[in-house]
Amino acid sequence: MIKDRLSVSNNQLFITVFAGITGVAGSYAVAGYTRQFIVAPIDALVVRLTPGLLVAFVIENIGEGGHVLHIALSMCLAVGLLGGAALFGIYVAEQLTQSTLGIVLAGGLAWSVTVAITGNPALAVGAAAPVLVFTALGVESGTVIEQSPTRRQVLASAAAFVGVTVGVGRFNGTSEDNTITNPVSRAVEDKFQQATIQTLDINGDIPGLVSEIGGFYNVDIAEFDPEVSADDWSMTITGEVSDDVTVDYNELTAMPTEHRYVTLRCVGEDLNGKKMDTAIWTGTPIKSLLEEADPDGTCDCAMLRAEDDYFVQFPTDALENAFLAWEMNGQPLPQSHGHPVRALVPGHWGETNVKWLSEIELLEEEMDGYWEQRGWHGTGPVNTVAKLWSTITLDSGNIELAGHAYAGTRGIKRVEVSVDGGSTWEDAELSEPIPGDDVWRQWRHEFNPNGDASHDVIVRAVDGKGDLQPEEQSDSYPSGATGWVQQTVTR
Numbered sequence: 501m502i503k504d505r506l507s508v509s510n511n512q513l514f515i516t517v518f519a520g521i522t523g524v525a526g527s528y529a530v531a532g533y534t535r536q537f538i539v540a541p542i543d544a545l546v547v548r549l550t551p552g553l554l555v556a557f558v559i560e561n562i563g564e565g566g567h568v569l570h571i572a573l574s575m576c577l578a579v580g581l582l583g584g585a586a587l588f589g590i591y592v593a594e595q596l597t598q599s600t601l602g603i604v605l606a607g608g609l610a611w612s613v614t615v616a617i618t619g620n621p622a623l624a625v626g627a628a629a630p631v632l633v634f635t636a637l638g639v640e641s642g643t644v645i646e647q648s649p650t651r652r653q654v655l656a657s658a659a660a661f662v663g664v665t666v667g668v669g670r671f672n673g674t675s676e677d678n679t680i681t682n683p684v685s686r687a688v689e690d691k692f693q694q695a696t697i698q699t700l701d702i703n704g705d706i707p708g709l710v711s712e713i714g715g716f717y718n719v720d721i722a723e724f725d726p727e728v729s730a731d732d733w734s735m736t737i738t739g740e741v742s743d744d745v746t747v748d749y750n751e752l753t754a755m756p757t758e759h760r761y762v763t764l765r766c767v768g769e770d771l772n773g774k775k776m777d778t779a780i781w782t783g784t785p786i787k788s789l790l791e792e793a794d795p796d797g798t799c800d801c802a803m804l805r806a807e808d809d810y811f812v813q814f815p816t817d818a819l820e821n822a823f824l825a826w827e828m829n830g831q832p833l834p835q836s837h838g839h840p841v842r843a844l845v846p847g848h849w850g851e852t853n854v855k856w857l858s859e860i861e862l863l864e865e866e867m868d869g870y871w872e873q874r875g876w877h878g879t880g881p882v883n884t885v886a887k888l889w890s891t892i893t894l895d896s897g898n899i900e901l902a903g904h905a906y907a908g909t910r911g912i913k914r915v916e917v918s919v920d921g922g923s924t925w926e927d928a929e930l931s932e933p934i935p936g937d938d939v940w941r942q943w944r945h946e947f948n949p950n951g952d953a954s955h956d957v958i959v960r961a962v963d964g965k966g967d968l969q970p971e972e973q974s975d976s977y978p979s980g981a982t983g984w985v986q987q988t989v990t991r
């Protein structure tokens with residue numbers, strides 16, 4: 501006998517949750533960790549709608565872990581949406597005693613919602629199919645009581661489904677940037693060699709003078725990087741200019757090409773943090789494009805915008821020696837570093853180096869960029885820093901201290917080390933400067949511990965102008981960390 505109840509049973513509610521979870525897993529299986537994954541656009545929206553003060557608070561207090569919070573929230577929302585489609589289907593099936601109609605409605609609804617969110621009809625099937633299957637299970641469990649699947653059966657089939665789909669997704673191998681291998685041009689090869697030769701002989705495990713692509717730090721406002729193909733890319737210089745100038749990828753890469761060592765450092769990192777790296781970048785100076793556009797704005801300031809809705813504003817002067825890069829260490833710019841084209845602004849904090857660059861707008865008056873709206877002051881020149889990234893005891897019994905020092909376009913003249921809490925200072929050994937206006941240097945200092953178990957080590961840099969790294973300690977928020985790196989080193 502068909503039950504004529506109007507409500508949905510607990511068992512059915514339980515099944516709709518699995519419909520939601522497996523729908524999300526199915527979407528992941530076909531789309532991978534990309535923008536076609538149903539969670540991605542939801543996450544972008546969550547990030548956009550989160551108040552700036554909260555973002556600043558999370559970055560300061562939770563740091564990178566903040567990503568986990570909004571991704572988890574976005575996952576729950578996606579599960580809710582797809583589960584909701586299943587619930588609606590079951591409800592219709594019960595109300596109208598139309599099993600097939602309910603099941604098809606649920607699948608169709610899940611599909612439409614996923615297409616609306618991701619814009620990809622084909623891949624949306626990955627999310628819709630599990631919803632349809634679980635809705636069918638749910639409808640059956642309501643009508644034919646004796647044969648209804650037990651919770652354990654539902655759980656087992658859901659787990660199996662998630663396992664299989666995620667497995668398939670892995671197997672399909674969503675394109676990962678680091679696997680791209682290109683023949684590296686002679687010029688880049690030479691630069692690699694020079695860096696290798698000039699790298700200090702350091703026993704500790706620290707980056708060389710050129711960071712590996714896979715080890716190069718990453719800071720993104722969005723959890724999912726935009727996917728921009730070189731063919732679809734173009735960049736426009738607009739706003740207060742005599743003429744708008746637009747270049748596409750072919751035009752850009754046909755311009756005079758240079759290979760530069762450039763170091764980047766994030767304003768948000770700790771004093772001795774690791775968000776500082778150097779790569780060999782291939783690109784073209786931006787100057788000729790700017791001159792073609794002929795800026796005539798009154799504030800002499802520019803807003804750079806990107807495909808991930810990132811934007812940053814700073815004085816046009818900073819673009820004078822800026823660079824538009826399309827290769828990193830001889831490879832096409834990896835997706836996570838701004839494929840196909842990013843800006844590199846010499847000596848300025850990482851945030852000015854816009855990835856997935858789409859527009860340079862010359863402004864009439866100054867406006868805050870993404871991070872400045874959130875209280876940061878990170879558009880100016882970098883602070884001077886000497887990092888202490890490695891401390892090890894050598895076979896000889898001596899202690900080796902080593903790290904990198906960076907002061908943007910000011911350059912590094914000297915690194916000084918104290919092993920007695922600042923009473924006496926010695927100059928560290930420094931790597932020969934690699935050519936470039938905006939590069940770090942490696943330093944190394946070896947000392948005899950003289951039987952003492954522990955040493956109060958302090959390191960500080962002197963920039964190319966002769967200015968000592970400021971001693972006063974401050975947090976990275978809002979203007980970048982200051983102070984001297986200090987560490988107790990024991991044998």
Ligand SMILES: Nc1nc2c(c(=O)[nH]1)N[C@H]1C(S)=C(S)[C@@H](COP(=O)(O)O)O[C@H]1N2
Pocket residue numbers: 716717718719720721722764765766767806807808810836837838849850851852853854855856857
């Ligand atoms: N479009 C875009 N550009 C961006 C960012 C971003 O989130 N979106 N992050 C900025 C920040 S804060 C830093 S420190 C650098 C980091 O560059 P990387 O990820 O290549 O190391 O990129 C900058 N450019």
Ligand SMILES: [Mo]
Pocket residue numbers: 719765766767768850851
């Ligand atoms: Mo940054």
